[in-house]
Amino acid sequence: MGDDRSPTSSDQLRDFKERLNRAQASIRERDREAYGSSSAYSFGLRIATELVVAIAVGFGAGWGLDHWLGTKPWFLVLFIVLGAVAGILNVVRAAHSAEARRHLGIAESTSGDEPGSDRMERSRKARGRQGQEDGGNGERTG
Amino acid sequence: MATENVQAEHGGGLALDPMHQFEVTPLIKIPLGGIDAHFTNSSLWMVIGVALILIVMLASSRKLVPGRLQSVAELGYEFVANMLRDTVGDAGRPYFPFIFTLFVFILAMNMQGMLPGSFTVTSHIIVTFAMALAVFIGATIIGFIKHGFGYLKLFVPSGVPSVLLPLLVVIEVISYFTRPISLSVRLFANMMAGHTMLKVFGGFVVGLGVLAGWVPLAVMVAITGLEVLVAFLQAYVFAVLTCIYLNDAIHMHDH
Numbered sequence: 524m525g526d527d528r529s530p531t532s533s534d535q536l537r538d539f540k541e542r543l544n545r546a547q548a549s550i551r552e553r554d555r556e557a558y559g560s561s562s563a564y565s566f567g568l569r570i571a572t573e574l575v576v577a578i579a580v581g582f583g584a585g586w587g588l589d590h591w592l593g594t595k596p597w598f599l600v601l602f603i604v605l606g607a608v609a610g611i612l613n614v615v616r617a618a619h620s621a622e623a624r625r626h627l628g629i630a631e632s633t634s635g636d637e638p639g640s641d642r643m644e645r646s647r648k649a650r651g652r653q654g655q656e657d658g659g660n661g662e663r664t665g
Numbered sequence: 666m667a668t669e670n671v672q673a674e675h676g677g678g679l680a681l682d683p684m685h686q687f688e689v690t691p692l693i694k695i696p697l698g699g700i701d702a703h704f705t706n707s708s709l710w711m712v713i714g715v716a717l718i719l720i721v722m723l724a725s726s727r728k729l730v731p732g733r734l735q736s737v738a739e740l741g742y743e744f745v746a747n748m749l750r751d752t753v754g755d756a757g758r759p760y761f762p763f764i765f766t767l768f769v770f771i772l773a774m775n776m777q778g779m780l781p782g783s784f785t786v787t788s789h790i791i792v793t794f795a796m797a798l799a800v801f802i803g804a805t806i807i808g809f810i811k812h813g814f815g816y817l818k819l820f821v822p823s824g825v826p827s828v829l830l831p832l833l834v835v836i837e838v839i840s841y842f843t844r845p846i847s848l849s850v851r852l853f854a855n856m857m858a859g860h861t862m863l864k865v866f867g868g869f870v871v872g873l874g875v876l877a878g879w880v881p882l883a884v885m886v887a888i889t890g891l892e893v894l895v896a897f898l899q900a901y902v903f904a905v906l907t908c909i910y911l912n913d914a915i916h917m918h919d920h
Contacts, residue, residue, distance in 0.1 A: 565898045569851060576847040580839055602839070605832075609839040613847075620909075 566621060573617060574610040581606015683864035687788055687857065707792070710784045714773040722769075741769060745904065752908035756915050763803075764911075767796065768904035775856060775896030779889070787899075788856040793849040800907045801845035808914035819917060848906055855899045859892045 585602025589595055691703035721741075725734035745765045749757045757764075771787060778785030786792050808816040820837040821830070866888060869881035 577843045609836045
């Protein structure tokens with residue numbers, strides 16, 4: 524009796540797993556789209572603050588040095604320029620790392636970020652397939 | 666024309682004071698020598714937030730099949746654990762409690778700010794700056810402990826002609842010192858801008874009345890949804906950037 528039932532139940536189980544994987548993939552897809560647009564918004568804000576803050580830090584450093592050494596405008600002028608350069612450097616770096624993350628590891632980072640991801644997906648097989656899907660998606664949204 | 670007048674009247678009056686919500690008022694006065702150690706509404710909401718976190722984290726049962734509360738706690742745990750593993754790797758594990766605390770605290774503060782009448786603690790730059798400064802100083806100390814004075818190599822980019830090197834070192838140092846400020850300003854600006862916007866649109870709803878007030882009301886509903894998203898996202902961004910800075914301190918790969 525037990526031998527009779529076990530193949531059907533394992534078949535059922537496989538079928539269920541397939542359906543579950545499909546459903547989870549579609550949910551991930553939908554979530555990722557929402558996540559993509561919202562993270563673009565936050566990424567834009569991040570870029571903006573990065574630029575402004577670097578100039579502010581340059582201003583502060585220049586003003587401090589001037590105050591300390593008594594060379595009134597010169598360090599201020601120099602450090603505002605350097606601050607702007609540092610800001611652009613930060614922006615370029617942020618863009619680079621975002622780009623790298625999108626191409627390499629978005630599969631891991633997004634599936635890790637999704638609160639719905641469970642331990643089963645953590646199996647290597649699922650992960651590899653998911654990576655391919657994500658790569659394609661990354662290209663498209665980019 | 667008439668509606669405009671009504672709006673102007675209300676706008677000038679007490680209905681539209683979008684910055685009032687950010688006022689810190691002492692509830693219990695604690696004069697500690699010359700130091701202002703009052704228990705303010707800001708402190709009160711911090712305590713409420715921490716109490717809520719403790720309820721979720723401690724009062725939830727420890728079953729194999731989690732209930733709702735335990736699910737929330739476990740999701741939060743896994744979310745931060747995955748984030749830390751993805752950005753820092755296994756070397757980041759000892760710092761998990763700190764990152765987790767930071768993330769959950771900021772998330773709780775941002776989310777309870779979405780309740781009407783509540784106080785958004787993270788909309789004050791001094792709060793976010795204190796947290797960012799702790800992260801910055803902590804990461805710098807960890808860097809120096811792990812690498813000794815070799816950590817200063819972080820400021821020396823490789824493969825650069827020696828003529829340009831002093832200039833680039835100065836730029837790198839400025840770039841490094843922008844970290845705590847951009848980290849704190851981002852969170853603070855997001856929260857404050859969002860809540861001010863909500864209040865301003867709320868003022869429009871009152872000002873335009875029953876006839877035209879529906880339009881800003883619809884916008885407000887949309888903005889409220891966005892604000893919930895921003896509340897989560899900014900907590901996430903703060904935590905993930907902390908992880909990135911930690912990663913720089915531990916692994917120190919030149920960018």
